[in-house]
Amino acid sequence: MGWFSPSDDKTATKPTSADSIAPNRSQRVRCWEARDALFKCLDANSIIDSMKDKDLVTEKCGKEDVEFRKKCVASWVDYFKKRRVMEYKKEQMLKGLAKEGAVKMDVPLPPPKA
Incomplete structure (x- = not known):
């Protein structure tokens, strides 16, 4: 499969017009x-x-998971679930660094290039 060639993957789902509508507030x-x-x-x-x-x-939080999948766009479901794991790992890393005596440094960022 090339970068710009159509996918031959039969398992890939094609987006529908409903998938492209952004959720309202x-x-x-x-x-x-x-x-x-x-x-x-x-x-x-x-x-x-x-x-x-x-x-x-499914066993412990099945009802909540079904509601989450029902009320959110599929891409949001994946995003939020992956973000939860990332945030947990970040928190654990920061706790580990704090135990080792690391000190947070506030370093100013350079101004953006015009």
């Missing part, structure tokens, strides 16, 4: 509320990576 709010409910359940059950631990998520 109330839809976004419902999505975020469903995300927060799922993440609260995941926290209560000590589940960090809901993509890796799918069976456990």
